[in-house]
Each structure stands twice: as C-alpha cells, then as structure tokens.
Amino acid sequence: MEVRRREFLALAGLAASAVALSACAQAGAAPSGSLRAAFGQPVTDLDPYNAGTAVDEASLIVKRLVFDTLVRRDGEKLVPGLAASWKRSGDTTWVFELRPGVRFHDGSTVTARDVVACLERTKAVKSAQSALWATVKSAKADGDHRVVFETDGPMATLPVNLTLLFIVPAKLVADPEQKRRPIGSGPFRVTGFTPSTNVELARFDGYWGGASGLPGISMPFIAETSSAITALRNGDVDLLWPVPSDQLKEVQGHRGVRVETVPSCTYYLNWFNCGRKPFNDPRVRRAMIQALNLEEIVGKLFGAGAEQMRAPIPSTVFGYAEQPAFAHDPVAARRALADVGLPNGFETTMMWFDATGPLSRELAQSMISAWDDIGVKVTPQSIEKAQWLQRLNTLDWDMELQTNTVTTGDAAFTLGRLYTSKANRMGYKNPALDKVLAAAGAEADSAKRAQLYAEACKTIWSDAVGIFPAALTTAYGLRSRVSGFTPAANNQPDLAPVRRG
Structure with missing residues (x-):
C-alpha cells in the first residue's frame, strides 16, 4: 500500500525525534520527571567566556540555568x-x-x-x-x-x-x-552535554533562591522543525520554541497542546560586509534594499508571525525609533548600480545557517531571487552553525543572514555593542555614530538616552549597513501538563519556575 507524503513525514519525524531524545540517555540523562524543552537552535558550547558563543541564544538559555x-x-x-x-x-x-x-x-x-x-x-x-x-x-x-x-x-x-x-x-x-561540565551557582547543574545534540541538567538543591520544583531539564536539539512538532504532539517533548508561523496549524488545536505567543526582541538582519567591495559603497547597499519588496516577502512568508521592520532594532526594544521605509524600486536600483560602474550587476555570496530562525532558507531564497532581477548574482551558502560563527567573527563573508535577539531589551546591547568602529562587526566605521553611541551609554536620563538611540537608528538605517526585514513573534508550543511558564520576548525563557504535572 502506498504511503502518503504526510504519513511519511510523520513517520520520519517520529524517527528523528526518537534519535535525538535517545541521545539524552547516552550523555548523563537528566533525572526522571525532568522537563523536556526543545529550542530551535543547537547549543555548541557551555563555557560562559567562549568568544564564539558569548551572545548565542541557545547557549544563553542554558547558561542562565547553570550560572x-x-x-x-x-x-x-x-x-x-x-x-x-x-x-x-x-x-x-x-x-x-x-x-x-x-x-x-x-x-x-x-x-x-x-x-x-x-x-x-x-x-x-x-x-x-x-x-x-x-x-x-x-x-x-x-x-x-x-x-x-x-x-x-x-x-x-x-x-x-x-x-x-x-x-x-x-x-x-x-x-x-567549563566547555562541557561547567561549575556555576545557578538552580541547575550540568550532568551531560553533547555539543549540537543535547544538554542534560539536574536540580541543584543548594541553590540560594530555593530548589526548583523540577528534578531536572533535558534540552534535545531536533534539527527538523516537523520532527520537533511531532515530538511535541506525541508528548516526547514538553516545550518547543519557536514554532514557525507557517507550521502553527500543526500545533494549534491539537489535544494536550497549547500555544503561547509574545512579540519578541528577535529579528532578522542581513548585514553587508561594508569593508569589502562593492558593499563599501552605501549606494550599492541602498540599491540592494530597493530591489526587495519586503512588505510582500515578509507578509507572504510569515503572515502574523512577523512584522516588517522600520528600524535596525525591533519596536519592543528601548531606544527604538521608526524610520522611513526604503521604496521598492528595482529600476532605481539598477540605475544606482550603473551610476557606480556596475551596469551589469555583480556576483557575491550570502551565508546563513538554517537553524538561525524560522523560514531562514525561504527568506534567503526570496531575497536572492529579487537581486537576480537587478543583475546581482548571489551564491547561497547554507552552512553549519559552528562554521558560520567562525566566519562571522572573522568577517569572512560578503553578506550574512541571521536572527539576532536584543537579549537585554535595551538598544545598548545591539546598537551600542555591534555598530561601533571598535567593534568592527560588519566592516562599518563611523566616528560620528561612535560619539552618539558613547553618549547614549553614559547617559543616565532615560529620555535623553532614547533621543540618542533614535539618532543612532537613523544613521544606521540611512547608511544601509544592513537589511532589517522582519521582527518575529515568538510562538511557544507547550503540553498541557506544563505550568508556571512565562513566554519571553528575548527567546530565553526562565525554565526554573516551570512545573511539569
């Protein structure tokens, strides 16, 4: 008898989630009755001072439990x-x-x-x-x-x-x-860790804030979202996030499962390497943005799961200031390229890793297709997260697509950390912006800080340092037995107060 495609995918999901979850038992599994929580990105390192994972979302989730x-x-x-x-x-x-x-x-x-x-x-x-x-x-x-x-x-x-x-x-x-079995003073201690596969935690009964009601937490990484959703629906995991907007229907209304959403501090960005030709010219960068119909791309891909951005940080963040949208104008984009000596366009590359966020590959492909229409040929580079981190930190890329989270909810974390000349995160250097960001970091008055970050938003946006397509709404899928959970706008929920009935 022929197996229908949907049935096959469900069976594949079951198998994949079983493999991921069985790995937990091989690496010092968390105690019986532990919360099983699956985040959409892998944890690659637990050292709190590792250069590559200093602000990595997946690592931060675990670090806040251990340290x-x-x-x-x-x-x-x-x-x-x-x-x-x-x-x-x-x-x-x-x-x-x-x-x-x-x-x-x-x-x-x-x-x-x-x-x-x-x-x-x-x-x-x-x-x-x-x-x-x-x-x-x-x-x-x-x-x-x-x-x-x-x-x-x-x-x-x-x-x-x-x-x-x-x-x-x-x-x-x-x-x-500390990379594998770190010692902290947080509510949980590490009992097992396999990079990019699973993290196993047990309750630390000597925690100063009082022992957690959970005996432990198991965090398997399930690479395929469809497999992770299957695991949630079958009860193999208790908590899954983020659930992509195009797959919410697979979770909502399913018996024993509920969905909680929150406007998030997580957003997509596509940086240009402003230290490499031709992206060292802001006219080229602006032309790349003009080629994109972001309203259509974001609307079709994400629906209610995201909003088109109007600043280099989400509207949920302190310091946000709305900017005028770049008009979608492919004709003007081609003309701008001709004006800078690129009448036939150019060739370049774009890197990302699929687990960076929901629909990352689809977003990349939509942008690449639009750029092709103005003569810009982009070679896609979908790579493993560890390689992406290494290349990101050494500026070994032309364009790079990723989700970023304003972990602290304050523009200082993103604007003040990423866009200074000294930080040199994307080859962009602007002494005037440096002064504004330094003043914002020193200012104690919140209203004055907001004004300074508004000025910074305007500069980064108009200089087209990157493309900021979409701010995401984070959807959490939970089994009904889970209580005490609070959705987090920064994608890093505190799991210590959660209970598993």
Missing part, C-alpha cells in the same frame, strides 16, 4: 541576582553588595573575588560582548561580599550589562572543562 549573574532581568525591570543591592557612587563608581552564603555547585562559597576574576576573564576574551565592557576600567573586591566597579567615564548601562556576566569560581575561569 548566576549579579543582576537579573524580570520583564522590564532589573532585579537582584547574586547582588542583593547596588548603587552608583559618583559618576564612575558602582558598588554591588553580594548575598552572603551563596555556594557553587562544587560546594565552594561565592565571593567578591570570583566576580572580579570573571570580569577580568570577560574583558580579556575578545568576543561579541567586548564592546559592553570596554569602558569598565576595573573591578575590585572590598571584602568577601562587596565589589566596586570603576568605569572610564559615566556608564549608566553597567547594571543591565551585568545581566550577561556569568559567575564561576575564580580558579575555573580559564578551565577548558
């Missing part, structure tokens, strides 16, 4: 973490008071000296976080429970940046074992 930070984000607010309190003492000094009696997973006590060592390690490793710490001159331990930070000029963003400084024992900051 503590001085400050935590709770919705729109900053709340105490390892630091019970903090204050600004003058323009360039911040004092943080640590909670006493906090212990790491190995039983040792957390002290101010650990915090100092972690900051020094973070500053020493050149990574995508480096720009956040450039103006921090030093941190000093004043006794066991007080850390004093000195900054090179006013730095209003220090508390929000500290939501990304993960604390480990000072003696382990450079230990290679």
Whole structure:
C-alpha cells in the first residue's frame, strides 16, 4: 500500500525525534520527571567566556540555568541576582553588595573575588560582548561580599550589562572543562552535554533562591522543525520554541497542546560586509534594499508571525525609533548600480545557517531571487552553525543572514555593542555614530538616552549597513501538563519556575 507524503513525514519525524531524545540517555540523562524543552537552535558550547558563543541564544538559555549573574532581568525591570543591592557612587563608581552564603555547585562559597576574576576573564576574551565592557576600567573586591566597579567615564548601562556576566569560581575561569561540565551557582547543574545534540541538567538543591520544583531539564536539539512538532504532539517533548508561523496549524488545536505567543526582541538582519567591495559603497547597499519588496516577502512568508521592520532594532526594544521605509524600486536600483560602474550587476555570496530562525532558507531564497532581477548574482551558502560563527567573527563573508535577539531589551546591547568602529562587526566605521553611541551609554536620563538611540537608528538605517526585514513573534508550543511558564520576548525563557504535572 502506498504511503502518503504526510504519513511519511510523520513517520520520519517520529524517527528523528526518537534519535535525538535517545541521545539524552547516552550523555548523563537528566533525572526522571525532568522537563523536556526543545529550542530551535543547537547549543555548541557551555563555557560562559567562549568568544564564539558569548551572545548565542541557545547557549544563553542554558547558561542562565547553570550560572548566576549579579543582576537579573524580570520583564522590564532589573532585579537582584547574586547582588542583593547596588548603587552608583559618583559618576564612575558602582558598588554591588553580594548575598552572603551563596555556594557553587562544587560546594565552594561565592565571593567578591570570583566576580572580579570573571570580569577580568570577560574583558580579556575578545568576543561579541567586548564592546559592553570596554569602558569598565576595573573591578575590585572590598571584602568577601562587596565589589566596586570603576568605569572610564559615566556608564549608566553597567547594571543591565551585568545581566550577561556569568559567575564561576575564580580558579575555573580559564578551565577548558567549563566547555562541557561547567561549575556555576545557578538552580541547575550540568550532568551531560553533547555539543549540537543535547544538554542534560539536574536540580541543584543548594541553590540560594530555593530548589526548583523540577528534578531536572533535558534540552534535545531536533534539527527538523516537523520532527520537533511531532515530538511535541506525541508528548516526547514538553516545550518547543519557536514554532514557525507557517507550521502553527500543526500545533494549534491539537489535544494536550497549547500555544503561547509574545512579540519578541528577535529579528532578522542581513548585514553587508561594508569593508569589502562593492558593499563599501552605501549606494550599492541602498540599491540592494530597493530591489526587495519586503512588505510582500515578509507578509507572504510569515503572515502574523512577523512584522516588517522600520528600524535596525525591533519596536519592543528601548531606544527604538521608526524610520522611513526604503521604496521598492528595482529600476532605481539598477540605475544606482550603473551610476557606480556596475551596469551589469555583480556576483557575491550570502551565508546563513538554517537553524538561525524560522523560514531562514525561504527568506534567503526570496531575497536572492529579487537581486537576480537587478543583475546581482548571489551564491547561497547554507552552512553549519559552528562554521558560520567562525566566519562571522572573522568577517569572512560578503553578506550574512541571521536572527539576532536584543537579549537585554535595551538598544545598548545591539546598537551600542555591534555598530561601533571598535567593534568592527560588519566592516562599518563611523566616528560620528561612535560619539552618539558613547553618549547614549553614559547617559543616565532615560529620555535623553532614547533621543540618542533614535539618532543612532537613523544613521544606521540611512547608511544601509544592513537589511532589517522582519521582527518575529515568538510562538511557544507547550503540553498541557506544563505550568508556571512565562513566554519571553528575548527567546530565553526562565525554565526554573516551570512545573511539569
């Protein structure tokens, strides 16, 4: 009897999810009754100071469960973490008071000296976080429970940046074992980890904030979305995100499954390598944008799952300022290319990794097709995430498509971190923008900060440093037995308070 295509895909999904989930049992599986949560990107490394994964979404989800930070984000607010309190003492000094009696997973006590060592390690490793710490001159331990930070000029963003400084024992900051079996002080400890396959966590009963109601968390990576959805529907996983908008119908209304959505801080960008010809000319970059009917592309691909962007950051982020859309005008785009000596277009490349976000391949293909119409021949390069990270960080690309998440919900994390000349993330250097971003990072008044980031949005947008097609709505698929879950706009939900009935 002939097997229909849909039945075949369902069977394939079952097999793939079974393989992914069985791998968990081979790598120090989480305890029985653990939450099984599948995120759409693989975790490649757990070292909190690894240069390549410093702001990687998948790694950050796990790190927030394994490690503590001085400050935590709770919705729109900053709340105490390892630091019970903090204050600004003058323009360039911040004092943080640590909670006493906090212990790491190995039983040792957390002290101010650990915090100092972690900051020094973070500053020493050149990574995508480096720009956040450039103006921090030093941190000093004043006794066991007080850390004093000195900054090179006013730095209003220090508390929000500290939501990304993960604390480990000072003696382990450079230990290679931190990549696989890291020691932190968070609510869970690592029992097993296979890169790009699964992470296994067990509850840390000595957690200062109280033991989690979950015995553990298992996080398998299931590369095929259809297979991940099959696993959710069959009860093999309890939580799956993000669910692409074009596959929501496969989840919604299914018995035992519910969907929760939230406007997110996650968005697609396509950077131009502004240090390479012909993208060193802003006229070429603008022509590439004019060739795209982004309203149609985003609408057809994502529907209600995304909105067309009007700034280089999503509207959910502090510092957002709407900009005028580039008109879709292929004729003007071809004319602009001719004006810069490229009447026949040119050849270039575009790299991405499929797991970067929903419909990434389809988005790439839509853009490549539109560019072909103006004579720009783009060779697609869909590569593995590890290779993509290496090439991204060494500027070994012409164009690169990815999703990016404003993890802190503040423009300082994205605009202030990525678009400075010193950061050199996409070969774009603008001293005037540098001054605006530096002023925004130093400004304590939120209204003035917003004005400065609005100016930065305008510059980045008009200089066409990249294409910003779509801000995503994140959809979470959950089994009905899951309770206590709060959708996160930054794609990094706190799983510690979740319960599995």
